[in-house]
Amino acid sequence: MAQTxxxxxxxATDVTKRFGGVVAVNGMSLAVHRGEILGLxxxxxxxxxxxFDLLAGSVAVSSGSxxxxxxxxxxxxxxxxxAQGLGRTFQIPRPFAGLTLVENLLIARQHQTGERLWPxxxxxxxxxxxxxxxxxxxxxLLDLVRLSHLAGxxxxxxxxxxxxLLELARLLMADPQVILLDEPAAGVNPSLLEVIIDRIRxxxxxxxxxxxIEHNIDMVTRLCxxxxxxxxxxxxxxxxxxxxxxxxxxIEAYLGGAG
Numbered sequence: 001m002a003q004t005x006x007x008x009x010x011x012a013t014d015v016t017k018r019f020g021g022v023v024a025v026n027g028m029s030l031a032v033h034r035g036e037i038l039g040l041x042x043x044x045x046x047x048x049x050x051x052f053d054l055l056a057g058s059v060a061v062s063s064g065s066x067x068x069x070x071x072x073x074x075x076x077x078x079x080x081x082x083a084q085g086l087g088r089t090f091q092i093p094r095p096f097a098g099l100t101l102v103e104n105l106l107i108a109r110q111h112q113t114g115e116r117l118w119p120x121x122x123x124x125x126x127x128x129x130x131x132x133x134x135x136x137x138x139x140x141l142l143d144l145v146r147l148s149h150l151a152g153x154x155x156x157x158x159x160x161x162x163x164x165l166l167e168l169a170r171l172l173m174a175d176p177q178v179i180l181l182d183e184p185a186a187g188v189n190p191s192l193l194e195v196i197i198d199r200i201r202x203x204x205x206x207x208x209x210x211x212x213i214e215h216n217i218d219m220v221t222r223l224c225x226x227x228x229x230x231x232x233x234x235x236x237x238x239x240x241x242x243x244x245x246x247x248x249x250x251i252e253a254y255l256g257g258a259g
Contacts, residue, residue, distance in 0.1 A: 007033070007034060008031035008032055008033055008034070008067075009032060009033065009034040009068070009069060009177055009178055009209050010031070010032040010055065010066075010067070010068055010086065010178050010209070010211065011030070011031045011032070011065075011066070011067045012028060012029055012030050012031075012051075012054070012055060012064065012065070012066050012067075013029050013064060013065040013066075013067075014027050014028075014029055014063070014064045014065065015027070015028045015029070015051070015054055015061055015063070015064030015065070015066065016028070016061065016062045016063045016064055017047075017050055017054055017059065017061060017062050018062045023233055024047050024050040024233055025047045025050050025051050025054065025233045025234075026047075026232070026233040026234045027064070027234060028047070028051055028064075028230065028233065028234060028235055029235060030211075030228055030235065032178060032209055032211050033209070034177075034209055035204070035207065035209055036209060036210075036225045036226065037200070037204055037209075037210040037212065037223050037224050037225055038210065038211045038212070038224060038225065038226050038227070038228065039211075039212055039213075039214060039220045039223070039224035039226070039227040039228070039241070040052075040211060040212065040213050040227075040228050040230065041213070041214065041215070041217075041220060041227055041228075041229055041230070041244075042229050042230035042231050042236070042253065043231060043253055043254050046230040046231050046232065046233070046253075047230050047232070047233035047234075048213045048230055049091075049182065049213065050233075051230065052088065052180050052182055052213060054066065055086070055088075055180060055211070056078050056081060056086065056088040056180055057073070057076055057077050057078035057079075057080070057081045057086075058078045058088075060074075060075075061074050068081065068084055068085065068086050068178070069084075069085070069177070071084070073086075082174050082176070083174075085175070085176050085177035085178060086176060086177070086178050086180070087171040087174055087176035087178070087179050087180070088171075088179070088180040088182070089164070089167050089168060089171060089179065089180065089181050089182055089184070090167070090182050091182045091183040091186050093160075093163040093164055093166065093167040095155035095158070095163055095166055095167065095170070096155060097154060097155050097156040098154055098155075098156065099154065099155060100151065100152050100153060100154055100155070101142055101147055101150055101151050101152075101153060101155060101158075101166060102135065102138045102139065102142065102151050102152065104155055104166060104170055105137075105138035105141060105142065105166075105169055105170050105173050106134055106135065106138055106173075107170075108170045108171065108173040108174055109134045109137075109173050109174070134173075137173065138151075138169075138173065139151060141169040141172050141173065142169055144169065144172075144199065144202070144203070145165040145166070145168060145169045145199050146165065146195055146199070147162060147165055147166060147169065150162075159189075159192070160187045160188060161187070161188035161189060161192035161193065161195075161196065162192070164184055164188065164196060165195070165196060165199065168181075168184075168199070168200075168203075172203070172208075176208065177208065177209060178208070178209045178210070178211065179203075179208055179209070179210050179211075180210075180211050180212070181200070181210055181211070181212035181213070181214075182212075182213050183213055183214055183215065184196050184200070184212065184214065184219075185214055185215075185216040185219050186215070186216075193216075193219070197219060197222060197223060200223060201223070210223075212224070217241065217245070220241050221241040221242070224240075224241060225240075226238065226239070226240065227239065227240065227241050227243075227244050229244050229247075229250050229253070231249075231250075231253040236249055236250060236253055237249055237250050
């Protein structure tokens with residue numbers, strides 16, 4: 001695993017989200033340190049997914065602060081946060097089923113000269129070079145996630161676990177510093193889950209920071225440096241997986257149905 005750094009790369013302070021009269025996230029704070037894998041767990045309805053939506057920018061905060069590399073991003077939309085180094089996966093990946101795996105990755109590339117009209121005529125050599133580099137990068141990332149043998153196949157042929165790996169590779173095309181992983185183990189068979197765990201470790205060792213929501217406690221225990229527990233929209237406990245598993249408040253939150 002990557003060496004952690006004391007300065008947070010992603011920090012949320014007193015974040016609250018209200019949907020009408022319902023408070024989904026209530027004064028939640030967390031700090032994700034550079035290079036670590038941080039787990040966010042809690043019973044169903046605890047507010048974890050809403051917190052991810054707030055961090056990623058797909059939902060606006062009602063109040064509070066979200067800082068990425070020390071810069072306030074609470075008012076920035078999701079596409080801008082991706083450009084700033086914060087990416088997010090989803091529990092149910094939705095690739096472009098009719099496109100090949102390579103094409104799915106190429107769609108995610110950022111800051112290409114050819115995206116603007118005039119350079120297509122004035123700088124065609126540079127655009128061609130960028131296209132070759134992007135395709136090489138896409139193939140390299142497919143190799144990283146063990147999908148290179150399917151590079152030319154449509155995404156429709158993939159299993160659920162393979163789609164999660166494809167989504168992870170597609171996100172890596174944007175060179176994120178932090179990845180929010182939403183239940184990477186959900187619906188994945190045990191053998192492919194081992195591949196996902198191994199690839200998360202490898203990507204983390206390459207310098208990418210992770211914050212993950214996961215109900216598979218074995219996966220959390222194996223991967224996460226720290227774990228934060230949410231219940232009823234708020235922060236309940238923090239520690240190693242073993243420490244929070246022994247915390248009476250956490251036991252009550254799960255067994256008592258809090259959230």
